Amino acid sequence: MTQKRIRRLQPAALGKERTMAIPMPKQQDIRRLDRQGVSRSEIARRLNVDRATVAKYADMDDMTPKPPTDRRRGSKIDPYAALVDGWLEADRMLPRKQRHTAKRVHDRLRAEIEYDGEYTTTPGYVRRWREANRSGSDGYGELVWAPGxxxxxxxxxxxxxxxxxxxxxxxxxxxxxxxxxxxxxxxxxxxxxxxxxxxxxxxxxxxxxxxxxxxxxxxxxxxxxxxxxxxxxxxxxxxxxxxxxxxxxxxxxxxxxxxxxxxxxxxxxxxxxxxxxxxxxxxxxxxxxxxxxxxxxxxxxxxxxxxxxxxxxxxxxxxxxxxxxxx
Missing domain, CATH: 3.30.420.10 (Ribonuclease H-like superfamily/Ribonuclease H)
Incomplete structure (x- = not known):
């Protein structure tokens, strides 16, 4: 299971770039050394990370990657969400090669309702809808263990x-x-x-x-x-x-x-x-x-x-x- 990490910047007035998560191998090194009883100060020194990072991953109860959350603000496509949802829902009954692409959704919005939003908004909305409505065999999930x-x-x-x-x-x-x-x-x-x-x-x-x-x-x-x-x-x-x-x-x-x-x-x-x-x-x-x-x-x-x-x-x-x- 993989998770795409996206680098986002804070507004200029708020200061520097957000801190990204450390690589998974280093997370595992932190947990392995902590499991062996190595002090957290020593782990931080060996792996060249700060003690707060060591504490975060050593004490973490669930290492399952989480799906990215939608942090976007309102966009011009939101008033037409129900219309676009209907198009995408109807696509489920069609062959895969005959379904709406993001560009086709954008073209229909401009042609049918005089939509004046930027194209860059449309692929993001279509992608989020498909991630939220994909079949149960796709997407993120936690490991499920059988009894015994x-x-x-x-x-x-x-x-x-x-x-x-x-x-x-x-x-x-x-x-x-x-x-x-x-x-x-x-x-x-x-x-x-x-x-x-x-x-x-x-x-x-x-x-x-x-x-x-x-x-x-x-x-x-x-x-x-x-x-x-x-x-x-x-x-x-x-x-x-x-x-x-x-x-x-x-x-x-x-x-x-x-x-x-x-x-x-x-x-x-x-x-x-x-x-x-x-x-x-x-x-x-x-x-x-x-x-x-x-x-x-x-x-x-x-x-x-x-x-x-x-x-x-x-x-x-x-x-x-x-x-x-x-x-």
Whole structure:
């Protein structure tokens, strides 16, 4: 999904040019470094952006590109909008090559109602009408996730293990359909840890998701220059054992896994401040999973408004039923 960014200038009296968004790869670098626990001042220094920009993209809940908004003021074509709308609506019944072009709309307005507006206004109006009335398969939209699809990603947070402050590698598993989030503690991010962490979550929820979506091949395998992923033998056996289909996001396409990126930061801020303490990673993982369940019971779905834990049990639990992990 792409979005055309338009450079607009403020009126001269208001000062300088508006600030444009930074490129998507740099946005993803900000979120990746923030997920790893790098301070925001350090992120700003490394990427040569200001701290306000780092805070904006690190805290952003939804990375889905938004359609451009219509900021235009009234124009000469507005009084004739109903007439033009009727022409364009009638075009739906005609072959594509026999429909009104913007120039034909402009010519008819001038010929039939003595319209004296500039031609440059007409293409903009026709384009906006077609964007607003195109079929549902076109245009902008948010990603829709089926119940039972899980997203997986690693994050880093400080924790005390056996009294020592360490970098804890947190494996986050989120179910974006219900916005349910789980996190567990691991000593690293290799293939063995990538297999062990999800099993701890599967045992907690009493089932296995049929599909998992991952950011990249880290720990799972290697991605070549053509974008093809070759899985490690360990992770390939893990998927076969639990009958899971794995999908990998496209490079620089962070919106494909925005739910789990948001969950990494959300859980770190809400569950791991101050740093958690435990004797082992296994014990710390159980503490984290307990806190995730408690958090879901007290949090509401951002769109449906009901408790996330209730929504999870009603919707996703049915998909996982009968898929209990096998040791």
């Amino acid at each position: 699809v899980a997203q997986i990603d690693f994050g880093v947070a400080k924790a005390r293990i056996a009294g020592e402050l360490v970098d804890d590698h947190c494996l986050v598993v989120t179910f974006p359909h219900s916005n349910m989030r789980y996190v567990t503690s691991l000593p690293g991010e290799n293939a063995e840890c990538l297999c062990r962490g999800p099993v701890e979550v599967f045992e907690r929820i009493g089932g296995v998701p049929p599909v998992i979506v991952m950011d990249n091949a880290t720990g799972a395998g290697r991605r070549n220059a053509r974008g093809e992923v070759t899985l490690t033998a360990v992770f390939d056996a893990f998927l076969a054992h639990h009958r899971i289909d794995a999908m990998f996001c496209n490079p620089y396409s962070g919106w494909e896994k925005g739910a789990v990126e948001n969950a990494v930061g959300f859980l770190r801020r809400n569950l791991m401040v101050p740093p958690l303490e435990a004797e082992t990673h296994t014990q710390l993982g159980r503490i984290m999973l307990d806190r995730c369940d408690a958090l879901a019971a007290s949090s509401r779905h951002y769109r449906r408004g009901n408790a996330i834990g209730v929504d999870w049990q009603r919707r996703v639990g049915q998909v996982l039923r009968g898929r209990v992990p096998v040791r």
